[in-house]
Amino acid sequence: MITAEWIYWLLGGFFFMVGVEIALDPAHRKRWTNAAFWCLLGASLCYGSFVPRLPAWLLGVAVIGMALIAGFGLTGSGDVRTTGEAQRAASAARTGNALFVPALTIPAVTVLVSLGAGRLVIGGRPLLAQQSQTLVGLGIATIVALGVAFALLRPKPATVALTEGRRLLESIGWAALLPQMLATLGLLFTKAGVGTQVGAIAQHLVPEHSRLFAVIVYALGMAGFTIVMGNAFAAFPIMTAAIGWPLLVEHMGAHPAPLFAIAMLSGFCGTLCTPMAANFNLVPPALLEMRDKYAQIKVQIPTAVVLLGVNIVFMLVFPFR
Amino acid sequence: MIVLLGVLVVVIGFALRFNPLLVVTVAGITSALLGGLSPLHVLEAFGTGFAASRSISIAFIVLPVIGLLERYGLQQRAKMLISRAAVLTAGRLLLLYLFIRQLAAALGLTSIGGTAQMVRPVIYPMAEGAAMRSYGQTSQLLTETIKAHAAAADTIGAFFGEDCFVAVGSVLLIVGYVNASYHLKLDPLQVAIWAVPTAIAAFVIHGFRLLRLDGRLAAIASAEAQTKPQ
Numbered sequence: 356m357i358t359a360e361w362i363y364w365l366l367g368g369f370f371f372m373v374g375v376e377i378a379l380d381p382a383h384r385k386r387w388t389n390a391a392f393w394c395l396l397g398a399s400l401c402y403g404s405f406v407p408r409l410p411a412w413l414l415g416v417a418v419i420g421m422a423l424i425a426g427f428g429l430t431g432s433g434d435v436r437t438t439g440e441a442q443r444a445a446s447a448a449r450t451g452n453a454l455f456v457p458a459l460t461i462p463a464v465t466v467l468v469s470l471g472a473g474r475l476v477i478g479g480r481p482l483l484a485q486q487s488q489t490l491v492g493l494g495i496a497t498i499v500a501l502g503v504a505f506a507l508l509r510p511k512p513a514t515v516a517l518t519e520g521r522r523l524l525e526s527i528g529w530a531a532l533l534p535q536m537l538a539t540l541g542l543l544f545t546k547a548g549v550g551t552q553v554g555a556i557a558q559h560l561v562p563e564h565s566r567l568f569a570v571i572v573y574a575l576g577m578a579g580f581t582i583v584m585g586n587a588f589a590a591f592p593i594m595t596a597a598i599g600w601p602l603l604v605e606h607m608g609a610h611p612a613p614l615f616a617i618a619m620l621s622g623f624c625g626t627l628c629t630p631m632a633a634n635f636n637l638v639p640p641a642l643l644e645m646r647d648k649y650a651q652i653k654v655q656i657p658t659a660v661v662l663l664g665v666n667i668v669f670m671l672v673f674p675f676r
Numbered sequence: 677m678i679v680l681l682g683v684l685v686v687v688i689g690f691a692l693r694f695n696p697l698l699v700v701t702v703a704g705i706t707s708a709l710l711g712g713l714s715p716l717h718v719l720e721a722f723g724t725g726f727a728a729s730r731s732i733s734i735a736f737i738v739l740p741v742i743g744l745l746e747r748y749g750l751q752q753r754a755k756m757l758i759s760r761a762a763v764l765t766a767g768r769l770l771l772l773y774l775f776i777r778q779l780a781a782a783l784g785l786t787s788i789g790g791t792a793q794m795v796r797p798v799i800y801p802m803a804e805g806a807a808m809r810s811y812g813q814t815s816q817l818l819t820e821t822i823k824a825h826a827a828a829a830d831t832i833g834a835f836f837g838e839d840c841f842v843a844v845g846s847v848l849l850i851v852g853y854v855n856a857s858y859h860l861k862l863d864p865l866q867v868a869i870w871a872v873p874t875a876i877a878a879f880v881i882h883g884f885r886l887l888r889l890d891g892r893l894a895a896i897a898s899a900e901a902q903t904k905p906q
Contacts, residue, residue, distance in 0.1 A: 447749030519743025539725025547711025
């Protein structure tokens with residue numbers, strides 16, 4: 356059975372090979388620290404499959420090690436040799452719109468695999484693990500797309516795919532580790548009881564009988580707490596336990612379905628505004644090689660603020676029909 | 677109250693623009709120690725946190741394919757393609773992308789789109805190509821603005837589309853949490869249907885801003901044309 360772990364090994368292998376290629380590049384400015392960072396990240400992705408059978412603290416040491424390497428500015432991209440603008444334009448004219456085929460293969464195959472996963476049964480067992488079809492689908496789609504690209508372009512030597520992948524990965528740099536670090540931080544916050552404290556503060560803010568205040572604190576609390584944690588999923592149980600359920604549903608008789616749906620979407624407004632949601636707001640600017648790493652957040656804030664206002668109005672109306 | 681110091685570390689660290697990885701590491705260690713975890717448990721928490729969150733990093737797996745296609749001129753091809761469609765300005769193109777992204781996500785197809793798969797190789801070059809057709813050369817500021825809006829359209833479309841789909845993480849989390857905690861019998865569909873008004877509002881608000889983007893790009897381009905000596 357193909358599980359998500361296979362895809363993590365594939366990804367870990369890619370990162371590890373990027374590290375090896377950097378180690379073999381004497382011209383790289385920060386050769387050894389960079390090689391160590393990517394090899395360590397690749398190895399950690401694979402090691403993660405065996406936690407908790409293998410000790411988790413060892414992985415913790417590796418993770419903090421990577422954070423220190425990157426945090427003290429010891430990573431940075433080298434000069435990867437690629438094609439120039441003129442060569443690319445000539446190649447684009449020559450190859451034509453067929454260039455889009457491998458790129459579009461990725462979403463097409465991912466969707467096909469994730470929708471059809473349940474029907475693929477070999478020897479009475481499903482071929483793909485349930486719960487992770489999209490993940491596995493993306494992995495399979497990447498391999499298929501790579502095959503299509505090779506058939507179309509016949510790149511020589513074949514390792515240019517790795518080198519080009521390395522070019523993009525190095526342009527993302529340490530930001531590649533940040534989303535997982537933030538997820539870990541959320542976990543630590545929860546373990547340390549940050550959430551219950553925030554919930555207690557929010558509860559103190561609300562006067563007993565004001566529906567308007569309760570709704571505003573619930574929606575703003577979802578957004579604000581999400582800004583701090585970087586994740587609306589972490590905010591939802593806490594704000595709901597503090598305000599949504601006891602005050603709005605039990606005390607004031609709100610319908611739960613619209614109330615909770617709109618609360619979660621208020622949290623999403625917070626996600627749009629925070630660097631803590633790194634995979635949505637910091638990785639894309641890194642991948643697009645933008646100068647201002649906060650430019651995407653700046654674009655999103657006006658939409659988020661207006662939409663949060665709309666959500667508050669919706670929350671005052673729909674759950675109380 | 678003292679555990680909130682960890683949050684304070686994050687806020688101050690980001691405000692002073694320290695490296696985010698360092699900020700997060702220090703904040704995590706701080707709040708874990710304040711919350712009473714032993715040093716070994718802190719290390720274990722970092723390890724299990726990393727292992728459990730690996731799915732976030734999976735999008736990077738497409739990079740070799742995208743990089744290879746870029747080597748052979750994918751971005752340039754996207755620009756050529758868009759330069760033939762005169763009605764598609766940068767703003768309208770991104771509006772169209774927002775619509776497709778949101779609709780696909782609402783049908784559960786969140787894997788259509790994404791920065792690595794769609795925005796960098798196809799959508800951003802197309803938007804830049806459309807801007808180049810309108811204003812001649814594009815400057816740094818113009819390019820940065822287009823990039824930021826392309827990334828934002830992708831994120832907003834995904835966020836406010838996916839919640840309308842029943843089998844998505846956030847809907848399942850709501851239903852799972854409240855049904856278990858409060859003995860309700862909510863159905864995912866009941867929750868997902870109430871995401872639709874906000875989804876429409878998000879499209880109207882952000883779509884309006886994208887329609888105004890062309891005006892802003894034109895203002896940037898003309899301001900730069902004036903300051904530049906001929």
